[in-house]
Amino acid sequence: MKILAIETSCDETVIALVEARGGLQNPRFKILKNLVASQIKIHQPFGGIVPNLAKREHLRNLPILLNRLIKTNPSKSKIKNPRLPSPNGEVIGGQEKSKIQIKIQKFLKTIDIIAVTVGPGLEPCLWTGINFAKELKAKSSLPLRQGFDEQAKLKAKIIGINHLEGHLYSNWLSQSYETKSRKIEFPAIALIISGGHTILLLIKDLTHWKKLGETRDDAVGEAFDKVARMLKLPYPGGPEIEKLAKLGNSEIEFPKPMLNQKNYDFSFSGLKTSVLYYLKQFNNKTIEQLKPDIAASFQQAAFDVLISKTIRAAKEFSAKGGSAFGGKVKSILISGGVAVNKTLQKQFKREIEKQNLCFIFHAPSFKFCGDNAAMIAAAGYINFLQKKKHQITAQSNLNL
Ligand code: KG4
Numbered sequence: 139m140k141i142l143a144i145e146t147s148c149d150e151t152v153i154a155l156v157e158a159r160g161g162l163q164n165p166r167f168k169i170l171k172n173l174v175a176s177q178i179k180i181h182q183p184f185g186g187i188v189p190n191l192a193k194r195e196h197l198r199n200l201p202i203l204l205n206r207l208i209k210t211n212p213s214k215s216k217i218k219n220p221r222l223p224s225p226n227g228e229v230i231g232g233q234e235k236s237k238i239q240i241k242i243q244k245f246l247k248t249i250d251i252i253a254v255t256v257g258p259g260l261e262p263c264l265w266t267g268i269n270f271a272k273e274l275k276a277k278s279s280l281p282l283r284q285g286f287d288e289q290a291k292l293k294a295k296i297i298g299i300n301h302l303e304g305h306l307y308s309n310w311l312s313q314s315y316e317t318k319s320r321k322i323e324f325p326a327i328a329l330i331i332s333g334g335h336t337i338l339l340l341i342k343d344l345t346h347w348k349k350l351g352e353t354r355d356d357a358v359g360e361a362f363d364k365v366a367r368m369l370k371l372p373y374p375g376g377p378e379i380e381k382l383a384k385l386g387n388s389e390i391e392f393p394k395p396m397l398n399q400k401n402y403d404f405s406f407s408g409l410k411t412s413v414l415y416y417l418k419q420f421n422n423k424t425i426e427q428l429k430p431d432i433a434a435s436f437q438q439a440a441f442d443v444l445i446s447k448t449i450r451a452a453k454e455f456s457a458k459g460g461s462a463f464g465g466k467v468k469s470i471l472i473s474g475g476v477a478v479n480k481t482l483q484k485q486f487k488r489e490i491e492k493q494n495l496c497f498i499f500h501a502p503s504f505k506f507c508g509d510n511a512a513m514i515a516a517a518g519y520i521n522f523l524q525k526k527k528h529q530i531t532a533q534s535n536l537n538l
């Protein structure tokens with residue numbers, strides 16, 4: 139089954155074309171295209187994402203990415219800026235159907251599912267993706283030639299996707315048709331760590347899970363971005379802190395919030411504030427010298443909490459035999475933008491080994507950790523198999 143996926147929930151415009159097979163027991167994905175138009179440079183001067191700028195860029199980038207995906211070449215065409223038809227079939231601007239239009243339409247007729255993120259995220263940004271998906275669906279139903287409507291029946295089906303399910307299912311993307319990586323086994327503990335979320339899940343199988351805990355304030359990625367700003371590092375802060383931390387040592391004792399509490403919730407706002415107070419003691423010159431140590435110590439405090447609580451959950455649900463969740467926990471999965479951090483991945487593996495545990499540890503490959511559309515396609519396939527329905531409207535606060 140061929141899936142066209144669109145993701146515009148935040149600051150990356152991403153489109154992917156993915157082939158999926160295997161069913162719910164063994165879903166496998168072949169990433170045919172995964173195109174990203176990053177907006178980092180546009181938002182960088184503001185130190186964070188500006189929603190209206192993000193919306194403007196999504197509107198501009200979506201048709202460009204689609205053209206690139208289909209390999210139409212607008213510059214060689216008579217129509218410099220091919221527009222999509224309105225849902226009633228008229229070409230906006232009244233222009234004649236060009237070769238490009240027909241190529242796009244033919245392409246759309248090969249698509250089984252258009253998967254689009256409906257939330258959580260920035261509402262104006264979500265709408266750009268949703269409206270684009272609706273236009274494509276309308277276009278897929280048009281006859282290729284006037285008067286010949288034998289192929290006019292609707293083909294592509296739109297499925298609204300929860301972005302967080304996308305991050306969860308991104309763990310299965312690296313198990314593409316060709317990959318021979320160790321298979322994820324259930325039950326699993328999944329940690330989703332991104333700029334907007336920090337969530338710990340107990341997973342029974344691909345379609346059943348229980349939320350064990352989440353952050354009570356800032357998401358871990360958000361804390362990385364805020365601390366980076368305090369250290370005058372560019373946005374996004376995660377990769378900058380990771381780089382800087384490699385040059386320092388983690389001897390500054392920042393708090394490790396909720397580390398010893400017997401629940402699975404997190405909190406990163408206090409840690410961020412303690413970095414702020416720490417910085418207040420020093421002048422700019424000293425801060426400059428201390429930056430690598432501050433980055434390393436902040437990162438370590440955050441990771442100690444994430445690793446400790448995740449492994450504790452895996453152990454606890456193994457000891458209980460997983461109760462209703464079908465036996466001992468077998469895998470630990472991490473995903474989301476923060477999961478790309480190599481230090482975090484290494485420390486997770488080291489801790490599992492140190493404690494002599496036999497959990498399979500899995501993180502998606504680099505390009506599937508942060509926001510991408512291949513993960514939305516994976517969620518589209520799994521939602522389709524479950525016949526799960528999401529409204530095709532922006533739901534900025536959608537949760538798992
Ligand atoms: O999943 P994602 O791309 O978008 C959201 O859904 O939020 O995650 C973005 C977050 C940002 O906060 C960014 O600073 C963080 O992921 N991030 C990192 C690293 N790369 C990105 N955090 C720590 N270390 C990294 N190397």
Ligand code: ZN
Nearest residue numbers: 301332508509
């Ligand atoms: Zn995300």
